[in-house]
Structure formats: structure tokens, C-alpha cells
Amino acid sequence: LSLLDGEKGDRGVEGPSGGLGLPGVKGDMGAKGFMGDKGDRGRIGVPGTKGEKGDLGPKGDKGDMGDVGMKGNEGIQGEKGSQGEKGMSGPIGPCTPAIQSAFSACLNDSFPAPDLPIPFPDVITNRQGHFNPNLGIYHAPVNGTYVFSYHAAVSSRVLKIGLFYNFFPIARTTEITNEATTSHQVVLHLYRGDMVWLQVKDRTTNGMFNSPEHKSTFSGYLLYPDSCELPAIRTGPPAGPTVKPTYMWDPPTNTTTKP
Numbered sequence: 001l002s003l004l005d006g007e008k009g010d011r012g013v014e015g016p017s018g019g020l021g022l023p024g025v026k027g028d029m030g031a032k033g034f035m036g037d038k039g040d041r042g043r044i045g046v047p048g049t050k051g052e053k054g055d056l057g058p059k060g061d062k063g064d065m066g067d068v069g070m071k072g073n074e075g076i077q078g079e080k081g082s083q084g085e086k087g088m089s090g091p092i093g094p095c096t097p098a099i100q101s102a103f104s105a106c107l108n109d110s111f112p113a114p115d116l117p118i119p120f121p122d123v124i125t126n127r128q129g130h131f132n133p134n135l136g137i138y139h140a141p142v143n144g145t146y147v148f149s150y151h152a153a154v155s156s157r158v159l160k161i162g163l164f165y166n167f168f169p170i171a172r173t174t175e176i177t178n179e180a181t182t183s184h185q186v187v188l189h190l191y192r193g194d195m196v197w198l199q200v201k202d203r204t205t206n207g208m209f210n211s212p213e214h215k216s217t218f219s220g221y222l223l224y225p226d227s228c229e230l231p232a233i234r235t236g237p238p239a240g241p242t243v244k245p246t247y248m249w250d251p252p253t254n255t256t257t258k259p
């Protein structure tokens with residue numbers, strides 16, 4: 001700097017405006033601003049495309065019971081079942097009154113008369129009274145099957161004796177031994193009112209003997225009746241023949257068959 005420097009001049013006139021400068025360097029990023037106000041609601045978008053089919057959902061709850069259905073058609077008959085077991089036996093039934101008839105009687109007098117039924121007045125048994133001891137005739141009280149027997153003591157004479165059913169000799173026996181017995185037993189089917197008796201042949205063959213130790217008996221009983229129905233037997237058996245019949249040793253000639 002020199003020693004002659006004048007004084008400082010006056011301020012020059014303002015020069016023309018300079019040309020445009022070069023752009024400056026980009027500054028540093030500013031601090032984050034404050035949050036703005038909420039914007040307005042946007043417009044409804046266009047519908048999207050249909051999605052894919054979803055997975056099968058879980059099983060639902062059990063539904064309510066339905067109404068009762070209509071009756072079905074009748075089925076075909078089943079097979080027959082097998083036989084059941086035998087049941088227990090029932091109680092004892094009521095007692096039914098039996099038709100009863102039985103007799104047994106002894107000869108009272110030796111050497112009975114021929115051509116007549118032999119009387120057996122000495123009765124052992126005759127509760128129903130179907131045997132007439134003085135006539136010696138048994139009357140059947142019901143249709144049924146009967147048993148008759150005789151055991152005759154023989155002494156002093158030959159004995160020819162027969163068991164007669166309605167005048168027909170069913171069985172005849174001959175005993176020629178002294179101090180012996182002859183006997184027979186038959187089963188007969190009789191109808192109510194039929195008659196059974198014993199008879200000797202004649203006066204030379206009536207050796208039927210009676211003593212306390214020579215007993216001759218005539219017996220009979222109902223084995224079983226034809227029917228269980230009780231007949232009206234309270235009045236006793238039917239009466240015998242009204243006209244006195246002829247009792248013959250030989251069977252009636254006018255009958256060809258047994259009664």
C-alpha cells in the first residue's frame with residue numbers, strides 16, 4: 001500500500017444484474033412433518049371375481065323323529081314250531097260215584113230141585129240187592145261186563161250143574177267124584193235186566209251138598225259198565241218175568257244163537 005493513497009471515493013453506481021447462477025446442491029432431508037388430518041372415505045370398489053368352492057363343513061346335529069309309518073302287509077306264515085315239553089300233571093279229579101254190583105251167597109239145603117234156579121239163601125255179600133237169594137237169580141243193573149263163578153261141593157250123588165244166562169246154559173260141568181268140588185268162572189256181557197242163575201240137571205244128578213264144612217257158593221260182580229252215565233238204579237233192577245217161565249236144562253230150541 002503506498003503513501004499517496006487518495007481518499008476513498010464515492011460509492012459507484014449499481015451495476016447491471018448478473019447472470020443466473022448455477023443450481024445449488026440438494027439440501028439435507030427435512031425433519032418428519034406432523035401427521036395430517038384423516039382423508040375422506042374412498043369410493044366403493046368394483047366387485048371381485050367369485051372365489052373357489054370351500055371345504056365340506058362339520059356334520060350337523062341329529063334331526064327330530066319322523067311320524068309313524070303305515071301298517072305293512074301281512075307276512076307269510078312261519079314254520080311250525082317244535083313240540084313243547086310235557087306239562088305237569090293236573091290235580092286229582094272229583095270222585096265220581098261208581099256203579100256197583102257184587103254178591104256172594106251159599107247154598108242152604110243139599111240136593112236142590114231141578115228145573116229151577118238154585119236158591120242161595122245164605123247171603124255172604126249182596127249190598128246192592130241185585131241178587132235174589134231165595135229165587136237164586138241175579139239181575140244185571142246196567143249194561144256192562146260181569147264176572148260169575150260157582151264152587152259147588154259134591155257128595156253122595158253125581159252133580160251136573162250149569163250157569164245160565166237168560167235160559168241159555170253158558171257153562172255146564174259134571175262131577176262124579178264123591179266128596180269133591182266143581183267150579184267154573186265166566187265173564188259175560190249183560191244188558192240191564194238180564195238174568196243169571198245156576199241150575200242142576202235132574203234129580204239123579206243134583207249132588208250139590210251143604211253142611212257146615214261143605215260150602216257151595218255162587219258169586220258175581222260187575223267188572224265195568226258200558227257207560228259211565230249213572231242209570232236210575234235207585235229203584236233196583238228191573239223186575240223179572242211176570243209169567244212163571246220154564247227153566248230147562250237144555251237151551252231153547254227156538255233160538256239158534258246165544259243171547
Ligand SMILES: *[C@@H]1O[C@H](CO)[C@@H](O)[C@H](O)[C@H]1NC(C)=O
Nearest residue numbers: 107108109120121122123133
Ligand atoms: C237154612 O236152612 C235152615 C234149615 O233148613 C233154616 O232153618 C234156615 O232158616 C235157612 N237159612 C236161610 C238163610 O234161609
Ligand SMILES: *[C@@H]1O[C@H](CO)[C@@H](O)[C@H](O)[C@H]1NC(C)=O
Nearest residue numbers: 142143191192226227229231
Ligand atoms: C243198554 O243196551 C241197550 C241195547 O243195546 C240199549 O238200547 C240201551 O240204550 C243201553 N242202555 C244204556 C244206559 O246204555
